[in-house]
Amino acid sequence: xxxxxxxxxxxxxxxxxxxxxxxxxxxxxxxxxxxxxxxxxxxxxxxxxxxxxxxxxxxxxxxxxxxxxxxxxxxxxxxxxxxxxxxxxxxxxxxxxxxxxxxxxxxxxxxxxxxxxxxxxxxxxxxxxxxxxxxxxxxxxxxxxxxxxxxxxxxxxxxxxxxxxxxxxxxxxxxxxxxxxxxxxxxxxxxxxxxxxxxxxxxxxxxxxxxxxxxxxxxxxxxxxxxxxxxxxxxxxxxxxxxxxxxxxxxxxxxxxxxxxxxxxxxxxxxxxxxxxxxxxxxxxxxxxxxxxxxxxxxxxxxxxxxxxxxxxxxxxxxxxxxxxxxxxxxxxxxxxxxxxxxxxxxxxxxxxxxxxxxxxxxxxxxxxxxxxxxxxxxxxxxxxxxxxxxxxxxxxxxxxxxxxxxxxxxxxxxxxxxxxxxxxxxxxxxxxxxxxxxxxxxxx
Amino acid sequence: xxxxxxxxxxxxxxxxxxxxxxxxxxxxxxxxxxxxxxxxxxxxxxxxxxxxxxxxxxxxxxxxxxxxxxxxxxxxxxxxxxxxxxxxxxxxxxxxxxxxxxxxxxxxxxxxxxxxxxxxxxxxxxxxxxxxxxxxxxxxxxxxxxxxxxxxxxxxxxxxxxxxxxxxxxxxxxxxxxxxxxxxxxxxxxxxxxxxxxxxxxxxxxxxxxxxxxxxxxxxxxxxxxxxxxxxxxxxxxxxxxxxxxxxxxxxxxxxxxxxxxxxxxxxxxxxxxxxxxxxxxxxxxxxxxxxxxxxxxxxxxxxxxxxxxxxxxxxxxxxxxx
Numbered sequence: 001x002x003x004x005x006x007x008x009x010x011x012x013x014x015x016x017x018x019x020x021x022x023x024x025x026x027x028x029x030x031x032x033x034x035x036x037x038x039x040x041x042x043x044x045x046x047x048x049x050x051x052x053x054x055x056x057x058x059x060x061x062x063x064x065x066x067x068x069x070x071x072x073x074x075x076x077x078x079x080x081x082x083x084x085x086x087x088x089x090x091x092x093x094x095x096x097x098x099x100x101x102x103x104x105x106x107x108x109x110x111x112x113x114x115x116x117x118x119x120x121x122x123x124x125x126x127x128x129x130x131x132x133x134x135x136x137x138x139x140x141x142x143x144x145x146x147x148x149x150x151x152x153x154x155x156x157x158x159x160x161x162x163x164x165x166x167x168x169x170x171x172x173x174x175x176x177x178x179x180x181x182x183x184x185x186x187x188x189x190x191x192x193x194x195x196x197x198x199x200x201x202x203x204x205x206x207x208x209x210x211x212x213x214x215x216x217x218x219x220x221x222x223x224x225x226x227x228x229x230x231x232x233x234x235x236x237x238x239x240x241x242x243x244x245x246x247x248x249x250x251x252x253x254x255x256x257x258x259x260x261x262x263x264x265x266x267x268x269x270x271x272x273x274x275x276x277x278x279x280x281x282x283x284x285x286x287x288x289x290x291x292x293x294x295x296x297x298x299x300x301x302x303x304x305x306x307x308x309x310x311x312x313x314x315x316x317x318x319x320x321x322x323x324x325x326x327x328x329x330x331x332x333x334x335x336x337x338x339x340x341x342x343x344x345x346x347x348x349x350x351x352x353x354x355x356x357x358x359x360x361x362x363x364x365x366x367x368x369x370x371x372x373x374x375x376x377x378x379x380x381x382x383x384x385x386x387x388x389x390x391x392x393x394x395x396x397x398x399x400x401x402x403x404x405x406x407x408x409x410x411x412x413x414x415x416x417x418x419x420x421x422x423x424x425x426x427x428x429x430x431x432x433x434x435x436x437x438x439x440x441x442x443x444x445x
Numbered sequence: 446x447x448x449x450x451x452x453x454x455x456x457x458x459x460x461x462x463x464x465x466x467x468x469x470x471x472x473x474x475x476x477x478x479x480x481x482x483x484x485x486x487x488x489x490x491x492x493x494x495x496x497x498x499x500x501x502x503x504x505x506x507x508x509x510x511x512x513x514x515x516x517x518x519x520x521x522x523x524x525x526x527x528x529x530x531x532x533x534x535x536x537x538x539x540x541x542x543x544x545x546x547x548x549x550x551x552x553x554x555x556x557x558x559x560x561x562x563x564x565x566x567x568x569x570x571x572x573x574x575x576x577x578x579x580x581x582x583x584x585x586x587x588x589x590x591x592x593x594x595x596x597x598x599x600x601x602x603x604x605x606x607x608x609x610x611x612x613x614x615x616x617x618x619x620x621x622x623x624x625x626x627x628x629x630x631x632x633x634x635x636x637x638x639x640x641x642x643x644x645x646x647x648x649x650x651x652x653x654x655x656x657x658x659x660x661x662x663x664x665x666x667x668x669x670x671x672x673x674x675x676x677x678x679x680x681x682x683x684x685x686x687x688x689x690x691x692x693x694x695x696x697x698x699x700x701x702x703x704x705x706x707x708x709x710x711x712x713x714x715x716x717x718x719x720x721x722x723x724x725x726x727x728x729x730x731x732x733x734x735x736x737x738x739x740x741x742x743x744x745x746x747x748x749x750x751x752x753x754x755x756x757x758x759x760x761x762x763x764x765x766x767x768x
Contacts, residue, residue, distance in 0.1 A: 213529075216523040427498070440460045
């Protein structure tokens with residue numbers, strides 16, 4: 001085994017064996033799974049029935065309040081004081097009072113409750129009453145409600161993208177936005193997290209004074225490269241474990257409590273339909289589902305519209321390329337200083353391009369093929385994040401390849417510069433280095 | 446004698462000063478070579494060049510008849526002045542790792558390490574983390590790693606700093622054994638007294654330049670101070686009466702009935718002339734030449750005078766002799 005491989009192995013194993021790695025590896029997916037599962041569970045828990053007593057002094061609206069899945073209405077013929085008394089006894093969660101003057105003064109209506117009023121219930125009540133009041137007013141003005149409703153025309157334009165080969169695909173920018181931003185953000189986090197691990201590793205070798213023992217048997221470049229690759233593999237493994245475990249936990253939860261994740265009726269049409277119906281009918285069903293705007297249908301369609309192969313390959317490539325580019329710079333910083341506090345002065349020029357890319361990502365999302373997006377996805381310092389943001393919207397292969405080639409050239413260049421700083425820096429003890437000093441190291445060695 | 450390592454006109458410039466200026470030296474095979482000089486003289490730079498950690502601006506190094514090439518790192522064992530270990534890593538694991546970087550296969554390294562660890566009473570610490578070891582034990586581990594791959598050339602930069610006297614002796618024994626087994630050893634130190642009795646040859650470096658090189662015995666002879674120490678008893682005449690312009694009394698002391706004098710003999714005279722003055726009037730106990738220490742020689746070379754020649758430095762000279 002070559003020496004670099006020996007170094008990579010040590011860097012990898014010494015980190016993977018640490019307790020903090022184990023903790024992070026388990027906590028990460030738990031956290032991510034919780035982010036997915038908790039909202040589902042919470043909505044289910046708060047879905048216990050909310051009972052509202054209706055006291056309608058006008059006697060006009062009792063019929064209008066229809067129960068929903070978890071908000072139940074009870075018409076009460078009694079007076080308001082009695083109803084409030086029943087609420088105190090615990091028979092109801094809230095009391096809606098529509099006074100006689102409600103029609104003239106709608107603001108006189110009240111929803112009483114002991115605790116703060118359930119926001120969903122309030123919105124529901126408001127909607128029902130608004131509708132009823134509109135109908136009454138329309139009737140009073142002599143306008144047929146049916147006619148009015150028929151005037152309302154729902155408009156939904158399908159965005160169609162014509163691909164290079166002439167194929168038409170439905171475009172869902174929201175999904176591209178989400179996917180792009182999440183990928184970009186992951187790369188950003190990965191670079192920061194593991195780049196700074198490289199920095200700390202180099203610093204550890206320098207402060208523990210082991211570095212000179214090692215570089216009398218291997219070249220400084222081998223040591224630096226071994227560390228960068230070793231830490232990178234740690235990051236990659238952790239990342240893969242996170243993804244697999246997150247899916248496993250969410251999947252297991254789904255199996256354990258299928259009710260929480262059951263499909264909406266619309267999706268069921270789509271799924272049961274696929275088994276029994278002819279192709280045309282399935283198409284029709286599909287059309288129906290799409291028209292019906294279900295989120296799941298859109299998500300599926302949106303994901304299919306994105307070239308996932310290109311997406312995954314590019315993600316891995318830009319993920320690693322970006323890491324290599326920045327890790328070399330982090331290694332150089334670690335070699336140039338004597339302790340962690342001194343790293344600050346050199347961190348700025350390395351972190352600024354990263355911060356710019358994540359800030360600009362939010363603008364690039366809204367205009368993924370504009371000139372700003374194009375140039376930021378070509379500059380190797382910003383391209384790992386920005387290109388990943390753009391790819392779900394569809395980027396010509398030529399641009400991806402150019403950006404990839406530039407990124408490779410970029411990390412070769414930063415590694416060369418970094419190795420020059422590194423091999424001088426690791427042997428400098430007790431000297432505070434300045435940018436001028438670093439420049440000398442780059443030029444002279 | 447065959448020369449193992451040869452430095453030819455080595456110069457090295459750093460951005461704001463010249464660390465080495467045309468330094469040449471020859472290290473004979475199977476000998477102990479002292480690279481001596483004060484801090485900042487350029488010793489470590491020269492050693493790093495030999496280890497190919499940095500390259501010289503001018504000149505070249507010949508090892509075993511060949512110009513230095515990358516493969517030579519396996520034939521050199523280097524214990525740097527700035528030395529340490531990974532604090533959080535286990536001792537044995539770390540020793541195996543560092544040995545593998547020297548090109549020894551894992552299982553082989555393990556076996557060899559175990560026997561060295563046994564010799565140095567370190568075996569119970571094999572699975573402990575380095576941070577649990579005392580500084581002396583860590584130094585022993587580093588020493589083992591340096592010599593494990595049986596290199597032809599061993600370079601120790603300030604080897605005895607941080608060691609207690611017992612371990613210094615242990616180390617010196619091991620180093621002598623390595624020399625007897627065929628290794629060539631370079632000691633680099635500013636503490637000249639600590640290695641001079643071990644060295645066969647030395648080079649003195651001061652302010653980036655080599656100022657002296659050669660066999661220790663020859664150098665000492667060359668730099669003889671002509672100061673003699675005489676111990677007598679039953680003194681029947683004051684010493685001052687015995688001495689004329691041929692001899693100069695540098696110091697005298699008395700303990701009970703024993704007198705001891707230090708006397709410098711003039712250039713054209715010998716020891717017999719001094720003794721012939723003393724023997725008639727006193728009982729001689731001992732008579733010996735005060736050979737200059739390397740430290741004295743260094744000072745003489747730099748300043749032109751031996752420290753003993755100044756009375757104020759007498760105590761220092763005494764200490765040097767005791768060492």
